[in-house]
Amino acid sequence: MSFDIGFAFSRFAAVVYKEFIQMRRDRVTFAMMIGIPLMQLILFGYAINSDPRHLPTVVLCADNSPYSRGIVAGMQTSTYFDVAGEIASRAQADKALRDGDAQFVLTIPEDFSRKLLRGETPVLLLEADATDPAATSGSIAALREIVSRAIARDLPGPAADLAATSLPIDIRIHPEYNPEAVTQYNIVPGLMGVILSLTLTMITSLAITRERERGTMENLLATPVRPLEVMLGKITPYILVGYIQIALIILASKFLFDVPLRGSLLVVFAWSFVFIAANLSVGVTLSTVAKNQLQAVQMSVFFFLPSLLLSGFMFPFRGMPGWAQVIGSLLPLTHYLRFVRGVLLKGTTGLEALAYIWPIALFFVVVIAIGMLRYRKTLD
Amino acid sequence: MDATPHIQPDAESPYVIDVSGLTKRFGDRVVVNNLSMRVRRGEIFGFLGPNGSGKTTFIRMLCGLLAADAGSGTCLGWDIRTQAERIKPHVGYMSQRFSLYEDLTVRENLDFTARLYGLKNRAGLVAERIVHMGLTRFENNLAGSLSGGWKQRLALAACTLHSPSLLLLDEPTAGVDPGARRDFWDEVHKLAAGGVTALISTHYMDEAERCHRLAYIAYGDLLAQDTVEGLVKNSGLVTWSVSGGDLHALSEALKVRPGVDQVVAFGNTLHVSGENEAAIVAALAACAGGRERRRIETSLEEVFIHLMREARQS
Numbered sequence: 001m002s003f004d005i006g007f008a009f010s011r012f013a014a015v016v017y018k019e020f021i022q023m024r025r026d027r028v029t030f031a032m033m034i035g036i037p038l039m040q041l042i043l044f045g046y047a048i049n050s051d052p053r054h055l056p057t058v059v060l061c062a063d064n065s066p067y068s069r070g071i072v073a074g075m076q077t078s079t080y081f082d083v084a085g086e087i088a089s090r091a092q093a094d095k096a097l098r099d100g101d102a103q104f105v106l107t108i109p110e111d112f113s114r115k116l117l118r119g120e121t122p123v124l125l126l127e128a129d130a131t132d133p134a135a136t137s138g139s140i141a142a143l144r145e146i147v148s149r150a151i152a153r154d155l156p157g158p159a160a161d162l163a164a165t166s167l168p169i170d171i172r173i174h175p176e177y178n179p180e181a182v183t184q185y186n187i188v189p190g191l192m193g194v195i196l197s198l199t200l201t202m203i204t205s206l207a208i209t210r211e212r213e214r215g216t217m218e219n220l221l222a223t224p225v226r227p228l229e230v231m232l233g234k235i236t237p238y239i240l241v242g243y244i245q246i247a248l249i250i251l252a253s254k255f256l257f258d259v260p261l262r263g264s265l266l267v268v269f270a271w272s273f274v275f276i277a278a279n280l281s282v283g284v285t286l287s288t289v290a291k292n293q294l295q296a297v298q299m300s301v302f303f304f305l306p307s308l309l310l311s312g313f314m315f316p317f318r319g320m321p322g323w324a325q326v327i328g329s330l331l332p333l334t335h336y337l338r339f340v341r342g343v344l345l346k347g348t349t350g351l352e353a354l355a356y357i358w359p360i361a362l363f364f365v366v367v368i369a370i371g372m373l374r375y376r377k378t379l380d
Numbered sequence: 381m382d383a384t385p386h387i388q389p390d391a392e393s394p395y396v397i398d399v400s401g402l403t404k405r406f407g408d409r410v411v412v413n414n415l416s417m418r419v420r421r422g423e424i425f426g427f428l429g430p431n432g433s434g435k436t437t438f439i440r441m442l443c444g445l446l447a448a449d450a451g452s453g454t455c456l457g458w459d460i461r462t463q464a465e466r467i468k469p470h471v472g473y474m475s476q477r478f479s480l481y482e483d484l485t486v487r488e489n490l491d492f493t494a495r496l497y498g499l500k501n502r503a504g505l506v507a508e509r510i511v512h513m514g515l516t517r518f519e520n521n522l523a524g525s526l527s528g529g530w531k532q533r534l535a536l537a538a539c540t541l542h543s544p545s546l547l548l549l550d551e552p553t554a555g556v557d558p559g560a561r562r563d564f565w566d567e568v569h570k571l572a573a574g575g576v577t578a579l580i581s582t583h584y585m586d587e588a589e590r591c592h593r594l595a596y597i598a599y600g601d602l603l604a605q606d607t608v609e610g611l612v613k614n615s616g617l618v619t620w621s622v623s624g625g626d627l628h629a630l631s632e633a634l635k636v637r638p639g640v641d642q643v644v645a646f647g648n649t650l651h652v653s654g655e656n657e658a659a660i661v662a663a664l665a666a667c668a669g670g671r672e673r674r675r676i677e678t679s680l681e682e683v684f685i686h687l688m689r690e691a692r693q694s
Contacts, residue, residue: 014495018484025483025522219479219538222443223496224468 011225015233037195037245052319055103057081065113074150080139123170130175131345132186135316177345188257189344190313192249193336204283205296207234227375235280242276263343267350278332278364285371307333332360396577399453411437413600424572426591427581434600435581439548443473472539476550478531482524497542513537529560547578585681598691619653619678624671637663653682
C-alpha cells in the first residue's frame with residue numbers, strides 16, 4: 001500500500017529495534033539515563049532560594065477606608081506586591097490563585113477600620129500561592145512591616161502610640177497548595193521537567209551525530225530508509241526512557257520527599273508525552289547540526305542552561321526581569337513546570353492543563369520541522 | 381510493503397550506468413568535473429585514480445547520497461537526480477570506511493539491513509548469507525571485534541543481501557591482506573557471473589587487472605576509459621627492462637635523459653618507459669652499455685602514473 005516516497009512501518013520498526021539493542025549495549029548512556037535523575041533528585045532536592053518582587057496580587061476589599069487604601073498603597077510601594085486590581089467575589093479570588101494569575105489575594109473584611117479605630121484587633125487575610133515557597137516567603141515576611149507603617153501614619157493620636165508598640169492587627173497568612181512551605185514540594189515536581197529536559201535532549205543529540213561520526217550514516221542513507229523513519233525510529237525508544245524517568249521521579253516524590261500528589265497521575269503521564277517529544281525533537285535537531293558528538297553535547301548544554309535558569313525552576317519566574325521572562329516563555333520547560341506543579345500540587349485537570357501544553361506542542365512542531373529539513377542535507 | 385517495481389524501466393538498455401557531464405562542487409572546489417561514463421550490464425568496472433580525485437564523490441552521486449550540481453544520467457534506467465529513491469533498493473553500496481554498527485553483532489547487522497530493505501523470509505536469508513560468506517563462527521560476535529578482512533566480508537554480505545543488480549564498492553579492499561582480497565574478488569566475479577554489475581574503486585593494480593573495463597580519474601577529470609589491454613595500447617608507452625649492478629646510479633642517469641618518462645626499480649631490474657621508443661633505446665645505449673636489456677609489456681601502473689603526470693601538467 002505504501003507509495004514510493006511513503007513511510008514504511010517495517011523500516012521504522014527496524015530502526016527502533018536497532019536503537020534498543022544499541023541502548024542496551026551502551027552501558028554508560030544507560031547509567032546516565034537512570035543515574036542522572038537520581039543524582040539530581042538528591043542534590044537539587046535540598047536548597048534553592050531567592051527573593052522575588054512584583055508578585056501579582058489582587059485585593060478583595062470590603063472596607064472602603066483610608067486605612068485599607070493605605071495598606072494597599074503601602075504594599076504597592078514596597079515593590080514586593082504588584083496590586084493588579086480589586087475583585088468583587090470570593091470565587092474570583094480562588095480562580096485567580098488557582099490559575100496562577102495572582103500570587104496573592106489580600107482580603108480586607110468590612111469591619112476592618114471600625115475594629116481598628118475601636119482598639120479591637122481586626123483581621124487581614126493574605127492567601128498565597130505557595131507552591132513555590134521561595135517565591136512568596138520574602139513578601140510574606142515584609143507584609144507585617146508594611147502594614148504597621150501604613151497604619152501608624154494614618155491612625156489618630158492614642159491609637160498611633162499603641163500601634164507603634166505592637167501591631168493591633170491580626171495578619172493571617174494562608175499558604176495555599178503547600179501550606180507547610182516545604183521547598184521540596186515545589187522542587188521535586190519541577191525536577192521532573194529538568195531531568196527529562198537534560199537527559200532526553202543530550203541522549204538524542206548524540207543519536208544522529210554518532211551515526212555520522214562512526215560512518216554508519218553513509219550506509220543508512222544508501223538504503224531505502226527515509227528521513228522520517230530514521231528520526232522517529234531514533235526518538236521512539238527514548239520516549240519509553242522518558243516515561244521510566246517520570247515514574248521514577250513520581251515514586252521518589254511520594255516516598256522520598258512525601259510530596260502530596262493532588263492531581264491525576266494519568267494527566268501527568270498523558271500530557272508529558274508532548275514535553276518528551278519536544279525535548280527529543282531538540283536533541284535530534286541539534287544532532288543534525290552538530291559536527292561530532294562533543295559538539296552535540298555542548299549544544300545541548302546551550303539549550304539546557306537557559307531552560308534551567310529561566311524556566312522558573314532555579315529562580316521564581318516572577319522574580320526575573322522582563323527580557324528573561326520573554327525568553328523563558330519560549331522554552332518548553334517553563335510551561336511544563338507550571339503544568340506539573342499545577343497538576344501535582346493544585347490538582348489542575350487535564351483540560352485546564354491545555355493552556356500549558358499548547359506552547360510546548362507548538363515548540364515541538366517548529367523544532368522537528370527544522371530537524372527534518374536539516375537531515376536531508378546531511379551528507380552534502 | 382514496498383511497491384517499487386522490481387523491473388527496471390529500461391531493461392533493454394545495455395548500460396547500467398549511463399551518465400554525462402556530471403559535476404560536483406564543494407564550495408569553489410570542483411571535485412568531479414564534467415564526467416561522462418557508461419558501464420555495461422554484468423561488467424566489473426574498475427575505477428582508479430589518486431587520492432582525492434573524486435572517485436568517492438562520483439560513487440555517492442550515483443546512489444543518491446549526494447546531489448550533482450550539473451549533468452544528467454541514469455543508473456539502472458532511473459534518473460540519478462530525481463529518482464534516487466527508486467535506485468536505492470537495487471544498489472548495494474559499500475563505503476570506504478566500515479559503515480555497519482560496531483556495537484551490533486554480525487547477525488544483528490544483517491538482520492537490520494534486511495529489515496530496511498523489507499526483505500521477505502528475513503531469518504532464512506540472513507542465515508544463508510552468514511553460511512555463504514563463512515561468517516558462521518562470528519555470527520554472535522560484535523562487528524567491532526572483527527578483523528579488517530572479516531569486516532569487509534560482513535560489509536559485502538550486508539550490501540548483497542537484497543540481491544542488488546548493481547554493486548558500488550568504494551575501495552572495498554583497502555588495508556586487507558592479499559588472501560582476503562583474493563577471496564573478495566572471487567566473490568565479486570561470482571556475483572558478476574550471475575548478472576550483477578559492479579563498479580569498484582581501488583588503488584591496487586592487481587585488482588584493476590581483474591576488471592573487465594577501467595576508468596581513470598584524476599583531479600575530477602576522467603582521463604581514460606577502456607579495457608586493460610586498450611589502456612596499455614592507447615597510452616603509447618613503450619617499456620624496456622634493464623638489469624645488472626648499481627641500478628641506483630643508472631636510474632639517476634636515465635631519469636634526466638630526454639624521452640625517458642618513468643624509471644622504476646623492481647628488485648634487480650629497472651623498467652624504463654616513455655612514448656618514444658627510439659629515445660629510450662638511445663638512452664639505454666648511452667647509460668647502460670653492456671647490461672642486459674629487452675623490451676617488455678608496459679604495465680597498468682606505468683600507464684596510470686603517466687596519465688596522472690599529464691593531468692597534473694595541464
